[in-house]
Amino acid sequence: MRKGLVWLGAFVLATALAQAEVRVGVTLSATGPAASLGIPEKNTLLLIEAGKLDRMPKGVTVRFFILDDGTDPTAAVKNTKKLIQENRVHLIIGGTTSPNSLAMIDAVAEAGVPFISLAAAKAIVAPVDEKRYWVFKTPQTDELMSQAVVQDMVARGYKTVAYLGFNTAYGEGWAREFEKAAKAAGLEVVASERYSPKDTSVTGQVLKILSRRPDAVLIGAAGTPAVLPQRTLVEKGYKGQIYQTHGVANPAFLKVGGEFVENTLLPAGPILVAAQLPDAFPSKRVALTYIAAYEAAHGVGSYSTFGGHAYDAWLIARDAIERALQKADPGDLAAFRKALRDAIEGTRGVVGTHGVFNLSPTDHLGLKFEEAAVIVRVKDGKWELERSFR
Amino acid sequence: MDPLIFGFLLSDGLINGALYALVALALVLVFAVTRAILIPLGEWVLFAPLTQAMLLEGKLPGTVWLSAGLLLIWAGLDRRRGRTPLWLFLAALGVVGVGFLGRSVPALAFLAALLVVLPIGPASFRIFFEPLPGASVLVYLILAVGLHFVFQGLGLAFFGPEQFRLPALWPGEAALAGLPVPRQGILLILAAAVLMVLLYLFFRRSLYGKALRAAAVNRIGARLAGISVREAGRVAFLLATGIGALAGLLVAPLSNASYEMGFLLGLKGFVAAIVAGLVSYPLAVAGGVLVGVLESFSSFFASAYKEAIVFALLLPVLAWRSVSSRVLEEEE
Missing domain, CATH: 3.40.50.2300 (Response regulator)
Structure with a gap:
């Protein structure tokens, strides 16, 4: 008992x-x-x-x-x-x-x-x-990051922009949100093209974009397949600013892209460049x-x-x-x-x-x-803080 | 449209067309000899440049072990039939040796990648296709689809999901009629043209080529005439893998390479092969160029529908072929 x-x-x-x-x-x-x-x-x-x-x-x-x-x-x-x-x-x-x-x-x-x-x-x-x-x-979200890209484009005085993105959910989502935000900010989207992450050539799309002479091009792609359109743009002599999305924020993109992705701008979560953030940036301490x-x-x-x-x-x-x-x-x-x-x-x-x-x-x-997105530049094969919106 | 853009699109279309033409040549070759539609060819095409990329990074890629392993299985199958296939063991050893050599000598990585990938084709034929002699086209097709998934999965396991960048064999651009064209693209076009002529001559003029064709047209008749149907299949797979691997190695510096590009490439090559009715080499090259140019121009005018336009090409081609060509009876 x-x-x-x-x-x-x-x-x-x-x-x-x-x-x-x-x-x-x-x-x-x-x-x-x-x-x-x-x-x-x-x-x-x-x-x-x-x-x-x-x-x-x-x-x-x-x-x-x-x-x-x-x-x-x-x-x-x-x-x-x-x-x-x-x-x-x-x-x-x-x-x-x-x-x-x-x-x-x-x-x-x-x-x-x-x-x-x-x-x-x-x-x-x-x-x-x-x-x-x-x-x-x-x-x-794509919407939030699109806002960052468009604000940066407006701040640089660009008037005409083009979009070249994946023909997948990722690329379509960016196309929708970016074009909406761009139009709202008074930017003219002169070309909106698609390609497949498995494509071996994007020359046609790039030529179409070049023929419209945009001030900047946004590439809506993730990971290493984002390199090919940028490489083709550079090889065909595009001199404007190229933007990528936060989907490329990994070291493999920098490695495969090499000199072709130098000076690219992209929106990213502030943690990507945490050490370079101003001390007053709210998430800096947690990120570090x-x-x-x-x-x-x-x-x-x-x-x-x-x-x-x-x-x-x-x-x-x-x-x-x-x-x-x-x-x-x-x-x-x-x-x-x-x-x-x-x-x-x-x-x-x-x-x-x-x-x-x-x-x-x-x-x-x-x-x-303002707190969740910064613009980052690829400089010497590294991420460098270009601007924050706070 | 301004003539400069037209020229750029045409040259881009021709370069991609050459790639599809090479894949189509390999598909036609295999179909003409074995009646198999070789869907996993797309994977093998990408295995070659990915192997090269890994070797250049100083790593030993999984394809080396895959290739050697398949050769050993082949040897095991032959042994059970009472033969001692010493040369197969040597070949397996040779593949591993070539892998190590390519890893330590970057200048040899291109050749090493080609040699490493080469045995995968004939060994796959020996292991998967040969035990089903004279099966219907449908059975071979199902087998090929299964192999495609297996090799794609292996590709992901060996090389990871990211793309690789490869150095050009012939760097820089050449000016053709005032138009800058990448030299690597010219190499690709030359390779397609030369291989087309060689294959055409081989199968039309040489006795060995004729024997290979005979093996496909009538198995029993060919065997009565002393032609080995098994050997014909292995040779066809060997040639096809070689052509495919070469195409992959030549195109990769132009576009980067990842494991998942193969299937779409194979499919477009297949469209080109269908244009040729799966029998004619010159027509297969023409089909490849047609697909490449169509793709290039449709990616300019309607990039979102590019793939749909290319594959929609099958409809008029099939309709035209079904009314114009005589039906080839299935033997046996």
């Missing part, structure tokens, strides 16, 4: 301890074509899990379940369902690419689990409808702390802007978990998921690596463009 009581006591204690655990499910593209984005995201979350980057929320232990989706939307959805049903997670972070994140929305909305996406497309969180009620994200911790684990020059998005997602989550604990108990799965969602939506003034997050029921990103 006495022994039974001890066992019962141990059981109750164990349950109580188990209840004080918040489970965070993660699905990332750590392999496949988007691996160069997914790997730094995964490394960042592993550093957090090991306690080497940031403290844990007060009063609970956090357990991570990290899965790989191989850059495949179907696998991302399968992982999401597994995390929700088998691991009974309270929160999901991940969806490295926009197609993956968009595919995950239905699964998280159906189960009522808050989801912080790490992908760019505006459509992931806007408009906030019945499903996107559960969905948040940390990376800047993050970079120092990441480089201590993975070597100098190893950090990327993409890992920063994962860290920002965690910072929002940690802050929200602490507030949600006052409203609900993690043992009550549905109630805590809802409380956590409400807490994330109520995020105010969380300083991340890419800006300051102030979320609201109508804005599930919460970044202001």
Whole structure:
């Protein structure tokens, strides 16, 4: 009898301890074509899990379940369902690419689990409808980055611009947002061309752009396939200013681009040039702390802007978990998921690596463009801060 | 349209056309001998420059082990049939040796990449196609599609998702009628023209070439006449891989190279091969040039619909062929 009581006591204690655990499910593209984005995201979350980057929320232990989706939307959805049903997670972070994140929305909305996406497309969180009620994200949207590009073009006195971008969701998204912002600012878009990331030649498109003589050209492409149009423009003698998007902000672009991408301007999250930011820039300190911790684990020059998005997602989550604990108990799965969602939506003034997050029921990103975007120039094969908008 | 732009578009179209023509030549060659539509050729075309890029970076690419591994499997299959294929073991060893040599001597990387990729074709034929002798075109097509996915996946595993930049074999630009044309592009056009003539002569004039064609037209008749149908297939795959790898090595300095470019390249080469009815080498080159020029001009006038325009070319070509040409009966 006495022994039974001890066992019962141990059981109750164990349950109580188990209840004080918040489970965070993660699905990332750590392999496949988007691996160069997914790997730094995964490394960042592993550093957090090991306690080497940031403290844990007060009063609970956090357990991570990290899965790989191989850059495949179907696998991302399968992982999401597994995390929700088998691991009974309270929160999901991940969806490295926009197609993956968009595919995950239905699964998280159906189960009522808050989801912080790490992908760019505006459509992931806007408009906030019945499903996107559960969905948040940390990376800047095309819309926000387009604003930065257009403001820079206007400031330099350009009148006519051309666009040459991917014939994919990324390129089309940029075409739409950039052309809208450009027209609103009084710029004339004289050509809008498309190419495939797998193309071996873009001469036709480049000749068309050259024949319209624009003051500046924006290339709406991501990663190393963004080099070919710029190279062709330079080879065919284009003398105007060439802009790229933040999709090229990785070392491989600089390596493959070499002398052809020198003097390119691009919008980027401020973390890309964190050390060069003025001290008053709100995200500078957080970004430098993050970079120092990441480089201590993975070597100098190893950090990327993409890992920063994962860290920002965690910072929002940690802050929200602490507030949600006052409203609900993690043992009550549905109630805590809802409380956590409400807490994330109520995020105010969380300083991340890419800006300051102030979320609201109508804005599930919460970044202001002045704080979340800077213009960077490629100089001597390195990123150099050209201007900030603050 | 101003004549300068017209000239630029035409030269760009001809250069890309030469690339598609080379792929089309290889596809026609394989189809003429084995009745297989070689979809994974696109992957092999890119394997060559990617291998070169890795060698130049001082790394030993996965293609070296793939190539040697396929040769060893080939040797294993032959052994089970009671032959001792010593030369296959030597070839596997040679591939690894060439890989190490190309890695340490940058000047030899181009040649090493070609030699490393070369055995992948015939070994694939021996391992995947040969056990199904005389299967229908459809069975070979399904097999080829499967192989395409396998090799594309291997490409991603070996080389990663990013593009590579390669040095030009013949750098700089030459002025042709006042128009600057990259010299590397001229090399590509020359390669396509020379290979077209050689293949045409080989299959029309030489006894060996005629034997290869006979093996495709009538397997039983060819074997009665003492022609090895198996060997014919291997030789066809070897030649096709060589042509494809050479095309890839020549075009990569003009456009960068990544593992995922192959499929689209193969598909456009296939459109060109269809124009040739999958039988004629000169027509395959003409088809390649047609696809290249059409693509170049449509990317100027309507870049968003470029791919659609190129592939829509298949419709009138197929319609025209179905009314104009006589139907080639399937043998057996």
